[in-house]
Amino acid sequence: MKKLLRLQNKRAVSEVIGYVLLVAITLSIAAIVFVSLKTFVPKDTVQCPEGITLTLSDNSCTYTDATGSTQVQLNLNFTNTGRFSIDGYFIRASSGSEPDLIIHPLDSFFVAFDTGERVENKIAFTPIAEGLKPNGKQHHRFVITGSENQELLVKKIGIIEIIPYQNSEQEDKPIICGNARVLERITCKDAD
Amino acid sequence: MQRRRLTRGISPVIATVILVAIAVSITLLAFTWSKALIPEQLTIGGKNIQLVCADVVFEATYTQGVLRIANMGNIPIYSIEMRRNLQGSYTTARIQNVTELQPGAIFTLTFTPDDAKSITLYPILLGSSNSGDQTFTCTEHGITITLQ
Numbered sequence: 001m002k003k004l005l006r007l008q009n010k011r012a013v014s015e016v017i018g019y020v021l022l023v024a025i026t027l028s029i030a031a032i033v034f035v036s037l038k039t040f041v042p043k044d045t046v047q048c049p050e051g052i053t054l055t056l057s058d059n060s061c062t063y064t065d066a067t068g069s070t071q072v073q074l075n076l077n078f079t080n081t082g083r084f085s086i087d088g089y090f091i092r093a094s095s096g097s098e099p100d101l102i103i104h105p106l107d108s109f110f111v112a113f114d115t116g117e118r119v120e121n122k123i124a125f126t127p128i129a130e131g132l133k134p135n136g137k138q139h140h141r142f143v144i145t146g147s148e149n150q151e152l153l154v155k156k157i158g159i160i161e162i163i164p165y166q167n168s169e170q171e172d173k174p175i176i177c178g179n180a181r182v183l184e185r186i187t188c189k190d191a192d
Numbered sequence: 193m194q195r196r197r198l199t200r201g202i203s204p205v206i207a208t209v210i211l212v213a214i215a216v217s218i219t220l221l222a223f224t225w226s227k228a229l230i231p232e233q234l235t236i237g238g239k240n241i242q243l244v245c246a247d248v249v250f251e252a253t254y255t256q257g258v259l260r261i262a263n264m265g266n267i268p269i270y271s272i273e274m275r276r277n278l279q280g281s282y283t284t285a286r287i288q289n290v291t292e293l294q295p296g297a298i299f300t301l302t303f304t305p306d307d308a309k310s311i312t313l314y315p316i317l318l319g320s321s322n323s324g325d326q327t328f329t330c331t332e333h334g335i336t337i338t339l340q
Contacts (some may be wrong), residue, residue: 008321014204014208017208017212019222021212025219028219028232030224035229036233037241039233039235039238039239039243040240040242041237042239042243043237043239045247045266046266047266064272067234090296092298098255098256100253100254100260101255101258101260102260103258103260103298103300105298121296121297122296163264163296165295167336173266173295174295174296175266175295176263176264176265176266176295176296178249178264178265181264187329
């Protein structure tokens with residue numbers, strides 16, 4: 001009788017170990033599969049919301065050569081006609097009417113007039129914490145001088161490209177609104 | 193009689209322990225072996241770099257000998273790989289002068305196409321892995337420019 005009991009006990013133990021092993025192996029395989037596929041789970045991508053619209057109006061561009069040094073003064077009037085605040089923009093210009101040649105960044109020529117501020121390679125609407133609210137307006141000025149930009153100055157600005165951005169709340173970098181890009185033809189006139 | 197008892201073998205508990213140890217060892221060996229077969233995963237912000245490639249938005253134009261590449265998305269482009277499509281063949285090279293193209297940034301290059309009929313530009317991203325940062329070319333997200 002004792003022997004029989006012993007045998008039964010042994011069987012029970014081996015069955016439990018069998019189950020434990022099975023569960024352990026299953027968990028290990030599940031863990032390996034999870035770790036290897038974890039990165040493939042799609043995450044929310046940082047992107048600009050629909051409804052960002054920046055409008056330019058009543059712009060002016062004057063070209064002077066009076067003092068012997070060439071100079072282009074560009075006045076841009078921005079209106080936020082979208083549904084969300086815009087924190088700033090990237091600005092580039094073409095030296096001619098060819099849109100494919102918009103290769104000259106203009107941020108370094110920004111002149112802090114009454115609104116706006118240059119932040120690294122972009123221009124921010126002020127106050128920086130608020131940006132340009134819907135229906136808000138701002139006037140920005142760029143004065144382009146210097147021999148390095150002779151090509152741009154001689155041929156004059158043909159098209160300017162404005163790419164709005166919003167500041168990300170989570171990350172310390174701007175969210176580019178490539179879909180809301182503005183291409184504006186500019187006609188520079190000689191100053192009187 | 194005593195000898196017989198001794199030759200019975202080890203106790204069931206020890207046998208089970210040994211079996212479990214062997215099973216664990218085999219699992220570890222198999223895991224180490226399979227790890228070498230599976231390529232290391234590159235990620236950007238915890239997301240697999242192959243998925244990040246789909247989020248890259250850039251535009252490229254070639255006019256009057258000037259190649260213009262603009263990053264219009266929110267993923268930094270580490271570099272650009274250029275494939276020159278020749279008559280029935282192609283050559284591939286990384287554009288050396290491209291430093292990381294941050295979102296909104298632009299890169300221009302004066303470039304002569306030689307015999308190329310078209311060029312295809314592929315973004316290269318910098319991902320992180322357990323063994324450090326590595327580059328990855330988004331070969332499925334290139335832009336082809338036909339040259340005149």
